[in-house]
Amino acid sequence: MTEKALFHDQIDKLLSSHALHGSESLCKLLRYLAAHSLEHPGASPKEYQIATEVFGRQQDFDPHVDSMVRVQAGRLRTKLAEYYASEGAEDQTVVELPKGTYGLTFHPRPHGAGRNHVASAHESTSNLDANGRTSRTWVIAVIALSVVLASAVAVATDRFLNRRVAEARVAGDSPDLPVAFHVFWKGFLTGQQEPWVIFSNAAFVGRPYVGMRYYNRAKDSGAVILDHYTGVGEVLAVHALDSVFERLHQQIRVKRGSLFSLDDAKNNDLIFIGSPSENLTLLELPNTQEFAFKQIISGPRMGTMEIINFHPESGEPKEFLPSPPDEALTADYSVIALKRGLNPAHSILILAGATTIGTQAAVEYVCQQDSLEQLLLRLSVSNSGELKPFEAVIHVKVAKGVPVSSELVALRKGPA
Known part of the structure; x- marks a missing residue:
């Protein structure tokens, strides 16, 4: 019997178990997650997809307001644990729903368990x-x-140096984590200091109840600056990164952009969340050469951020534009770029969208197995290879403020 057939049999056992008896909603969720996991290994379905495709929620479903999917996933997680602690104690295949993801996992029961x-x-x-x-x-x-x-x-x-200890840890820890994660994130796991995550923290003037806008140095001299806001995409992005680094047994240090200085950049590996228009420190660091953010200053798209393609290849546009500002956001573009730091021994990873939703999508792209594997394949990086500097653009499809899919549309390999 093939491995896939074994997994299907295990799902059938669960669906007919006492633990899930009488809970049609959980059975439906389990069927969906199992099918998605077996058809798209390593890819976790979005909360929005589950709500609309499994539970019949309307297209205006907002996961930030409605926690139904998270509640149902938590119930399913409990039922799975209950099953394997009782009637499934002898089963050789274990099905789990790890916290922080909707990706179902299958693995053999450890030898001697049960x-x-x-x-x-x-x-x-x-x-x-x-x-x-x-x-x-x-x-x-x-x-x-x-x-x-x-x-x-x-x-x-x-007798070993700290770096060698860290490298040994990268090679030996998290054996259940796909190789793509170790390959992509290795440069951020072997330093003597934990990597820093710098999230965008734009400067505003005004007040929420009377209207706010970006601070303009030429117009707003002497105005009170509000520098304690960030986007929902940045918040969810930090959570996604924290989850990945936890699985890699590495802590991260999180800091808002307005409090970050160049002194911090000299001896640390850095991950920037958000574009240079809001993460201003990026303007003073080694930045992207092929794709750059630019604010449109006139016309119907005035104020919109676009991504300039300095050297378009065949079939590529000269600029990548999100949805018009007077329409619901359905499309965005993001930059994913790995650069050498001020100290070449350190790295800078830029994860930024034209909007906060695009920023969220950029981070999720490098936190999910299927997209990471696609990126490494396009970069011709093997499982034992070393990731070199690169710049990429992804196209993001958005539904009701949620990034539902991302596609790599442009890629440039940087100098070694």
């Missing part, structure tokens, strides 16, 4: 009692040997 493991442990205990003194002699010998080995390991480990 009720058989309990019986084996009891039998082993009986054998130890029967062997008596011989077992105790072996235990003492094992403990002594362990002490000697631990001392040797401690001495050897102390």
Whole structure:
């Protein structure tokens, strides 16, 4: 029987189990997530997709207001745990819904787990009692040997530099995480300091109840500046990055753009969330050469951010434009770029959209397996290869303020 057939059988067992008996909504959700996981390995469906395609919500569904999908996912997660703790304790295939994602996972039960493991442990205990003194002699010998080995390991480990320790951690940790994540994020995991995430934090004048606009240095001299706002896309982007780095066993340091300085940039790997129009420090750092953000200053699109394509290749436009400002946002464009830092030993990753929704999509693109694998394939980076500087543009489809799909539409490989 193929692996896919085994997974289908396991889903059928779950659907007919006592744990899910009488819960048609959870069964429907499980069927959908299982089909999506098997058809699109590594890709997590969007909350908006689940709401409209599984639960029949209308097209105006807003996941920021309606938590129905998250609640149902939490219920399903609990039911799966309940099943494997009782009637599914002997099953060889385990189905899980990890927290922070809607991507269902399948994996074999660890060797020795389940009720058989309990019986084996009891039998082993009986054998130890029967062997008596011989077992105790072996235990003492094992403990002594362990002490000697631990001392040797401690001495050897102390001779390695921090970077080598970090690289060893990258190679050995998170064996369940797809290789693409290790390849793409390796440069942000081996430094002596945790990577910094800098989110856009534009300067505004005015007040929310009378109207706000971007600060203009020429017009607003002496005006009170409000620099404590950011976009919803940036908030969700920080959450997505934090989830990925947690799985990679790496902490991140988060800082708003208005408090970031060039001194911070010299000795750290940096991840910028948001375009230079709002993340102003980017203007003082090594920036993109092929694709750049520019604000349209006249005409019906005045004030809109566009992405300029300095060297269009065949079939590419000279600029990438989001939806017009007087229409609902249905299309956006984002830049994903990896650059060398002020110190070439460090890296700068830029994840920025023409709007805050595009910024969210850019971050999600590098936090999901299928899109990461596509990007690495286009960059000709193997599983054991090294990621070099690059610049890319993605086209983002948006529905009701939620990025529902992204497509790589332009790519440039930078110098090594």
